[in-house]
Amino acid sequence: MKRPIGKMTMLALAFSGYASIAMTGCAPRAGDASALESADGTGRATFALQIAPGLNINTASYAIMGPGGFSRMGTVDVSHSATLTLTVGGLPAGTGYHVTLSSTAIDGTTSCMGSATFDVAARTTSAVTVSLDCHEAPRTGTAQINGVLNVCPVVDGISANPSEVLVGSSIALTGSAHDSDAGPGPLAFQWQATGGTLSSATAQNPTFTCATPGTSTVSLTVSDGDSQAGCANTLSAQVTCTGSVSGVVTSALFVPGSATEPTVQGGYYQGAKVCSDVNDNGKCEPGEAAATTNASGQFTLFTTSAAPVIADIGTSAVNTANGAPNPTRNVFRTAGAQLTDQGGNVVISPASTEVVRQVEANGTDYATEKQNLAARLGVPAASVLADVNAVAPAGDKTTLLREEVVLAGRFSYAVTKLDRGDLYPDALAVPGGDPELTGLPGVTPATATTAETRSPITFHQAEQAAFVVEGIPRYDHIFVVMLENKSTQAMLGSRFAPKINAYVHAGNWANSYFATGNPSEPNYTALGGADDFGIVDDNQWNCDATGANAPTDLPLPTHDQPGLASSPFAGTCINNLANHNITGRPNLFNAITAAGMTWRTYNESMNPGQDIRTDSIADPAVTALDNVYAPGTIGGNTSPVGTPGLVLPLPAGLYKTKHHPGMAYQNVRSAPEFKYSNRTLGGGQWDANLLHTSKYAVPTGYDLDQLGTDLASGGVGALNFVIPDQCDDMHGIGVTGTVPPSTTPVTASDCVSIGNNQPVATGGNIITRGDNYVDSLVKKIQASSLWTNHQKKVAIVLMFDEGNSTTNLNSCCGWKAGKNAADAPLVPSGSTFVQDNSVVQYGSGNKGHGKSLFVVLNNQPTAPKGIVDDDPYSHFSFVRTLQDMFLLADPVKDASYMNRSKYTEKFIAQNIMNLPEYAGSADTHYDSVRPMNHAFVIPPTYVEKATDDDTQPLQMGPDATQTNIWSVK
């Protein structure tokens, strides 16, 4: 709390006349001296007071005491003058004079006082030194300043010529200063500057070279050798550096319709604004220096601002890749360091924007994130931010463009959120629960308690939020491993499934995950598009598909088609049940493709050469030996399980179309990429002999394990459904063979079907078979370079199609909570939603099937592990989660979510009159869809609902943590 005392050092008291001046240095001792003159038996004293600028002293007082009771006092008004000359005469000669000087600064708190003794001789002059102590007021403590006088130097001025230049150019600086007492040392000059470099820091007249755009400050400090702090004098001046940024704004364009990988084209944006975004709000606004790109995407921006350079790509900008106007405003960014890195030709692109975003997300720097992005995509760092149109080889260019298509979509979405004024975060990602529900009529109040505290999203928030839609982070690749027909109670803790149980606890676990139908086909159809459309059986996909629903992927794969003589496909199928060919409905497959990304299904044990649209068939020419389990390898067996030498011919139906999540959708089977995207999955019991098939012509180069090939090449999709065969997925089918030469049928050891609710104590061999298969699959993915590239976000989901509960709260989250046959799906109509009554027997579907395991493993070393999320989720929640993960929908637009995945609590409440199935709900949170983001906090007194197949203790209150099971860091 010591007051600065620098100004006090500027107080200089000087005496003229007969006194000498003693100087012993500057502060802390401020010095003054008095000289006294004696004449005719008396002496005289002359005072001269100089007050430096800045110190305000109104009065100075003196008191002289002499021998024989001599006393002389006086006060001098110095308020209107900076100098004082005072002569005191008539001092009797004598010894033992005492002089006291005092003054008080105008602030009233600092006073200075000093005294000395001297002798006066008649007509003589005596030299006296008076020390002056200054004291601060009590509020700041006490400062004692002692010293003797120095006159400090003063900077008189700085001149800069010219005062404004382009970055890289120089400015001549001239410093002027003086030191009144020319000592104790010579004047020394010390320059400092921001935003550029000085030719010399100590010259009086150096040159300054502009390095960064904007206002630079040059400061000159002069000193006279007095080492006391504050004696030196500093003056600052400002000069202007004008930046010149040249470069291009590149574009990436997705061209739909490819039958293989997505078609992409590079280009530039013409008519995009490039500016210094001074207020960093993601918009080029009046007052911000801007340039516009030409037909080649080039720009040169002159700016005096060091603010981030952005490209504001409006809807009047044209993407030269296709010559079409940019559909929605987008903003690309550059890191400041990129301007330096790329010198005179900056490339503003989705990739450059992503680097900036990652720097901000991770608190890292440009170089790190540039390298990370290159590593993620597997392209050289030199290419990743280069003009993509010039990148070679072509493979790298394509890789970059495909990623930039996705990135551009994300950034465009961010800008949309910003421009729309979305509240942040997304409603269903607000910790605690959706704040829009609080006080909303028609929702259960007990679970709608989160206050609305959100405010409109900022530019920076929007950019990050576009990569964590509804709290679900973007993943590069997800592998959804589909297992069959085992409820949680059959799996959790089963000694027949030690490996899956280990993954449950090593990974993250949605502990209240519900199937949405029964049997398989409705569940897989729901996983493909969040509705089963009334399908309640496993019938062939053309069943009851007539009229507008008649299949259009003709010819049907019947046995009369070339090469399909062995096809089991029935050309007609009428059961008077629901239409099984879902026509014109949104689904994950079409949505992924339309967004420029890829999907795959990996299917095990298909007949080589078969049509993917048909079930696999038995083939006696393809055989395998029975799996024999040594003691201790299957449910604690003490003797071997299995039949050595048992030869098993390939059974029918190892591959079933009912287990393909896209098969029921006409627009999936008709998609150009359908054939290309359905692939083989290795590891099957019969793989070694599959190519010996007697049933179909084996295609040239048939790859029995395309998953393995794709993991090595990176050719997997963004969304991958991994579908083991009906033995390895734990479904179970009849598999019998013989032990030659005997012809007695013997059943295979580990493919006998068991109940969905098989007690863990008794288990079943097929569970161990599935356990081993899952383990090998997980290990195979985890061993791939895809997984070990931690710049890529990769997840494996282990899940089951069905549980076991068939009634009594046997599903949640978009389930058909009622038995009203009048129910119909809600479809958008203008800005509202209407019932679509065209779906025959719709009311039979979506009734749920209880709980099953849902485990997420990811490849991020620092991601949270061991998370358990007990908030209820269903296949519909998962589909919504995938839509968020891949930005296939927009949380503020209910209509953008496919089919029943739009049935959030708010949506249901707002559309209850058209959703009679949800009327009278006792728990609207339970009934409704939400993404699997663990944002909802279970209220303290809320008891988990007891479903038919719940064998775990019911949880009361919130989870141990609210960490998202999809968290990547």
Next chain:
Amino acid sequence: MKRSEKRLTLRGFVLLAGLCLLPVACGKVADASISTSRAASAVTEPPAAARAPALSRAARVGQKLFFDKTLSASGAMSCATCHDPDHAYGPPNSLAVQRGGPHGDAPGTRAVPSLRYKEYTPPYADLLDNPDGISAPGPGGGFTWDGRASSLAVQAALPLLSPAEMANAGPADVVRAIAAAPYAASFHEAFPGVAWADTTAVFEAALRALEAFQREEPTFHPYTSKFDLHADNKIGGSFTQAEMRGFKLFVDARRGNCASCHFHGAGLGGSSGIFTDYSYEAIGVPRNRTLAANDDPQSFDLGICGPLRGDHAPRGKPSAFCGMFKTPTLRNVATRKAFFHNGVMHSLEQAVRFYATRDTMPELWYPTMGGRPKARNDRAFPTYGLVLTQYVGGRVQKYDDLPARHHANIDRQMPLDGRASGAKPPLGEREVQDLICFLETLSDGYRPPPAPPTTGRCVE
């Protein structure tokens, strides 16, 4: 007195239905109820009933047929006489079998089942895939107690032509009545290609109309029980402790095991909670000696293997099908007063107690031969059985309605696991009461009380 009231009610119903022949008027009524419902509170007022789709023309004709007494020889009997809409489309009385025929005095041979919740029943098959998706295939499906009718339409012909029921001599009688009925024009509109002269075609169209009515009319499958509220997460669906205990017993395979046949889960065709798996079992229901058909001690109703059904006759050899009857739905079971295929029992409690003590106290259910009746029953001798007299000595005629050569067909699942007489019953007293409490939640038309009850038989 009661009967005449019933008639009035029925006439009123028909009258209303007649009004609805005017589609415009009907539409207005429907619209009005929709808007009323919309004005009501969104969550607490299910608009389901108001929004049910209008019946098809065929179903509207079926509705007329269903209530038309002129379709019976007596002129006093319609489908609704036995399948009373006010009694879950089951019998309105406690008679084991109903009386019919030309003079209304011919006794039937089997108890009248409810016509509710039949819409998912598949045709009979010896190896029907069990709706639970787990159990082994077995005899299942079809209509009537023995499954001999493959569809609701086929079933509808049986009472129309049965001498003990509506007693038409043949389809021509039925067709004649339809042609003379006030709704003949509607019938023709519903089946425009069917000529009156084509008796077979008209009769079959009538059967299809009856099926359509039963399929489309919501009151045949209302799903308005407390169980439905509970299973569907609806307000008012919270089970009491007794009901919840009963539900757990019901599904627990080691105890009540009821759900193994009265399957409560998601079943065929997207059904849910039908409370039957359509399977057949022989459980040794005691002989109902009050039935005229049983006057002949050598006459046995053996279910699938006859006599009403002919295609599984034993032909002198033991047949696994003999003694098997269809598992009925338990929905609305608490509203019935005649139980099992022969109506031998008359209260739900009696039926449940039969499962609890058939094996451990068979003397309550089957006659004792050769013994001596006690002058006075022991104080502990139950009064809920079919046999109210306690005997000393003698031999209980267990499974007295199934010839001994078919006893191997008797089901051995819990709770009828064949344990010894005198052994501990599989279900204790409280468990019996809890099961009854749960079964009472299966009655349609449940209206939740404003506040949960705090006292009562089924609370704690």
